[in-house]
Amino acid sequence: MVQLSLTLLPTILLALQVAAGPVLVEDNIISLPISRRFNFTGSANVVQKDLERIKQVKAAGKKGARAVISEPVDNQVVSYIASVGVGSPATTYSLIVDTGSSNTWVGANKKYVATSTSTKTSSSVSVSYGSGSFSGTEYTDTVTLAAGLVIPKQSIGVASRSSGFSGVDGILGIGPVGLTQGTLSNSAATVPTVTDNLFSQGTITNNVIGISFEPTTSEDDNNGSIAFGGTDSSKFTGSIGYTSVTSTSPAREYWGINQSVTYGSTSILSSTAGIVDTGTTLIYLATNAFTKYKSATGAVADSATGLLRITSAQFSSLQNLNFVIGGVTYALTPNAQIWPRSLNTAIGGSASSIYLVVADFGSNSGQGLDFINGYAFLERFYSVYDTANKRVGFATTPFTTATTN
Numbered sequence: 001m002v003q004l005s006l007t008l009l010p011t012i013l014l015a016l017q018v019a020a021g022p023v024l025v026e027d028n029i030i031s032l033p034i035s036r037r038f039n040f041t042g043s044a045n046v047v048q049k050d051l052e053r054i055k056q057v058k059a060a061g062k063k064g065a066r067a068v069i070s071e072p073v074d075n076q077v078v079s080y081i082a083s084v085g086v087g088s089p090a091t092t093y094s095l096i097v098d099t100g101s102s103n104t105w106v107g108a109n110k111k112y113v114a115t116s117t118s119t120k121t122s123s124s125v126s127v128s129y130g131s132g133s134f135s136g137t138e139y140t141d142t143v144t145l146a147a148g149l150v151i152p153k154q155s156i157g158v159a160s161r162s163s164g165f166s167g168v169d170g171i172l173g174i175g176p177v178g179l180t181q182g183t184l185s186n187s188a189a190t191v192p193t194v195t196d197n198l199f200s201q202g203t204i205t206n207n208v209i210g211i212s213f214e215p216t217t218s219e220d221d222n223n224g225s226i227a228f229g230g231t232d233s234s235k236f237t238g239s240i241g242y243t244s245v246t247s248t249s250p251a252r253e254y255w256g257i258n259q260s261v262t263y264g265s266t267s268i269l270s271s272t273a274g275i276v277d278t279g280t281t282l283i284y285l286a287t288n289a290f291t292k293y294k295s296a297t298g299a300v301a302d303s304a305t306g307l308l309r310i311t312s313a314q315f316s317s318l319q320n321l322n323f324v325i326g327g328v329t330y331a332l333t334p335n336a337q338i339w340p341r342s343l344n345t346a347i348g349g350s351a352s353s354i355y356l357v358v359a360d361f362g363s364n365s366g367q368g369l370d371f372i373n374g375y376a377f378l379e380r381f382y383s384v385y386d387t388a389n390k391r392v393g394f395a396t397t398p399f400t401t402a403t404t405n
């Protein structure tokens with residue numbers, strides 16, 4: 001414990017603010033902002049992009065320990081980006097925040113700049129993410145997530161080759177450490193994640209991350225944040241409901257949970273395992289559940305966007321879509337089930353149409369990974385990833401029932 005004189009404290013706080021911008025310090029918890037980037041090029045729809053990732057999620061399960069799920073796969077339509085410093089003096093990289101993979105690496109676009117804190121190890125490192133991948137050299141270096149969140153000797157990958165990462169520099173991998181197994185050339189060991197090191201180095205007192213996104217109607221914004229070391233009580237309402245990481249494979253390799261789903265009072269998916277993933281844009285339900293949802297809502301498939309489309313009359317009678325997790329019901333309101341209408345044309349849709357954010361996972365339930373709660377879910381509920389207690393938590397937020405869409 002460092003003793004601070006009271007007269008010095010305001011100066012130090014001020015310095016923190018100046019250095020780090022919008023960083024919230026609460027007890028021992030430090031949050032860093034995440035910005036949302038929207039990149040629709042017209043070459044593929046949102047669903048096709050997600051399905052590339054899902055294909056990899058499913059394949060990864062079959063490979064067992066080497067499970068690593070797909071990341072930007074040819075440039076995601078929507079990604080969440082954190083600015084991360086590496087080295088001293090630090091070079092700042094724009095990294096995709098990914099709960100579905102666990103290696104942190106840089107160099108896809110902006111070149112890695114070695115400084116006095118950089119140490120090249122004898123290992124090469126490679127991760128394949130579906131149609132995207134990177135390979136390069138392992139270094140240890142000082143990684144700065146925010147003022148007060150500095151990680152000396154963090155293992156990072158320095159890409160010599162990468163594909164599918166236009167406009168970003170790499171990944172901040174905050175999935176479970178098991179996903180790093182097999183990524184180093186000279187070792188079968190796992191590679192401690194940034195969160196693991198913050199915890200083992202004593203910078204945070206709990207090996208926990210809390211993620212907040214807010215539903216937005218603009219293409220680019222700065223509305224997300226990750227709290228390291230705990231949860232940021234300014235970002236959620238009520239209490240956090242926790243559920244153990246599922247024991248069902250392959251969902252258990254990720255931030256996997258058991259969940260059942262009802263539409264109104266009708267059960268559409270009985271309790272089964274799936275994952276929570278910041279790298280997936282929409283909400284994906286096993287085909288049998290998706291089919292029930294589609295017929296209950298009266299939606300039709302829209303070929304331009306790849307999404308379901310409903311009429312305004314059907315929207316008026318839309319029921320809540322309820323996710324039951326650990327005995328708690330998280331209700332996605334009708335407004336939360338639709339794609340933000342101001343972004344309809346950005347995904348190739350028509351401005352006056354109403355599209356749904358629930359899509360088909362592509363296989364029936366019973367696969368051990370039957371749903372993905374992606375951004376469309378995470379923008380309505382605060383989520384907590386608790387490594388120490390092997391559990392995932394959710395809470396409502398001031399935006400859970402917002403009607404911004």
Ligand SMILES: *[C@@H]1O[C@H](CO)[C@@H](O)[C@H](O)[C@H]1NC(C)=O
Binds near residue numbers: 074167
């Ligand atoms: C958007 O995606 C296209 C191709 O998919 C890529 O060339 C471009 O660099 C991306 N832009 C940004 C800002 O990520």
Ligand SMILES: *[C@@H]1O[C@H](CO)[C@@H](O)[C@H](O)[C@H]1NC(C)=O
Binds near residue numbers: 215222223
């Ligand atoms: C989200 O970000 C945008 C742009 O940065 C801002 O205008 C808007 O107020 C933010 N929304 C919320 C709910 O904070």
Ligand SMILES: *[C@@H]1O[C@H](CO)[C@@H](O)[C@H](O)[C@H]1NC(C)=O
Binds near residue numbers: 244258273
């Ligand atoms: C999740 O569901 C599986 C399959 O029904 C069950 O065996 C397991 O006990 C449940 N709970 C957890 C935490 O895995």
